[in-house]
Amino acid sequence: MILGVCLLGSTLTSCALPTVISNYVDSIGSEAGNKKIEYTDEAKKSGFTLEQPTTGVVVGKEEVLIQGSLAEAKAGDQILVRISKDGKSGQKIISIKDKKFRQAVPLYYGKGKHEVEVLIPGDSKTDYYYSATRFTVENSSSLQQIPMGYNSSFYRQYGVTLEQPIAGGKTYDGKVLLQGTVDPPSKSTKQVEYLVVRADKGEDKSNYYIPVKDRKFSQWIPLRFGAGDYKVQLTVGDLHYSPVVDLEVKNSVSADLRDLLPGSGMESDDPQIIALSKKITANENSPMEKARAIYKHVATNVSYDMKKDRNYWDDGALKTLRERKGICHDYALTTVALLRAIEIPARYIGGDAGEPHAWVEAKIGDKWIPMDPTWGSGYSAGKKFVKAYDPSYFNPNPASFKKTHKKPEVIY
Incomplete structure (x- = not known):
């Protein structure tokens, strides 16, 4: 006998609604591996069919594939999967597309038998689900995984499917692939153009933008703050601070590479950026002179865009170098990318220079030196930008610089 359950927010709970009783109607074989998949009355009425797995007892390693169809599925419907072992339980949301579903489901709790229950949406109540079937998976892996957190309403509204990773708790070698x-x-x-990702380690925070092209996304996210535990949050661009899904991951790389790894708009690993940075600095010998050459290149080759009044999610070094214009944000992104491309640690500084402003710091030896390629590029005369290279804003006098550039914040 199976009870109906409802989904409240992101947590699957029992709820104070009339009990729904669904009897399993298919017979069950007696031998492991030959045990038949059993379906509830609700599953039969809804046209639910499970194609994978094909038997009621199967073997898996870390995960099991669930594939099938739901004839009465409506646009936006989701399958809920509950995975249980030894009194612990986690869940997974699977989106239905064209009445079909297919996705790997994690076996969260290490080696041994996991009970898997598949639940289907009710036909009249929002976030109310009925049990459709259940089966057992013998997990051969000892890996302990952590269920992801979902905002089920946003997940459904925007049609998000996170295909990789399928669970939290795994250890990665410096970066994690987000794909779906x-x-x-x-x-x-509105069709989503981009996703926002946060990858935070304690108080250290970083933001990244992932483009969505042809309704798909795939991008490696750096774990830039060294070894340890990270919280990764995936957010639809329009929502910003309301994560659609979050998960916990571990980084095995001990080195803290926050000022060397690529960042959003700071595409220091792109072949074009690497080639340009090497070309700019080819005749320079010391890190200080290489940094000065990059500062000069950005200041002289980029013009201030008097018509642009804000930052955009797709801003970046490649875009700025292609268009040869931008605001302080774009100057800073480009300079940081070129510095990091030749392994000079660099960071984007957000602050105030009479109005919100961005500049750069580069680590030369054991000292961080400031530079402002925007102010070094020229000046405004009314509504017109006048190109006039000024070398004095590279490694300026600290006392003088602090009088005009205040409230600094490192942004990753």
């Missing part, structure tokens, strides 16, 4: 699809079920929902 974004396909809103309603035509009234």
